[in-house]
Amino acid sequence: MERLPQQPSVFVCQHHSCLLAGSAAVLAAFGEEVAGYKVVGCECLGQCSTSPTVRVTPEEIWYYRVQPEDVPLIIEQHLKGGTPVEAKMNPRIHLRFHYGG
Numbered sequence: 645m646e647r648l649p650q651q652p653s654v655f656v657c658q659h660h661s662c663l664l665a666g667s668a669a670v671l672a673a674f675g676e677e678v679a680g681y682k683v684v685g686c687e688c689l690g691q692c693s694t695s696p697t698v699r700v701t702p703e704e705i706w707y708y709r710v711q712p713e714d715v716p717l718i719i720e721q722h723l724k725g726g727t728p729v730e731a732k733m734n735p736r737i738h739l740r741f742h743y744g745g
C-alpha cells in the first residue's frame with residue numbers, strides 16, 4: 645500500500661502542563677499555517693516537564709519551553725529557512741555530547 649506524503653506540520657501541545665505554561669499563546673503566535681506547515685493544537689506529547697512542547701514534522705524537531713517570543717525566530721530560521729533553532733531543541737530528544745578539552 646502506498647503511503648500518502650505527510651503534510652509538514654507544527655504540533656503545539658494544548659494539554660494540561662503546556663497550557664499552564666502558556667501554550668495557548670504559543671499556538672496563537674504560530675497562526676493556522678505558516679511557510680507551508682499546517683499548525684495543529686494537539687494532545688500531550690509526553691514532554692510535560694519541559695513544556696510548552698512544539699513538534700515539527702516530518703523533520704521531527706522537538707522544541708521545549710517555547711514561549712510566544714520564541715515563535716518568530718522558529719518561523720524565520722526553521723520553517724522558512726530550513727535551519728532548526730538549536731537553543732530551543734529539547735535536549736532529552738536531541739542529544740548533544742560535549743567533550744572537555
Ligand code: FES
Pocket residue numbers: 657658659660661662663687688689690691692693695696697
Ligand atoms: S502536557 Fe504538553 S507535553 Fe505533556
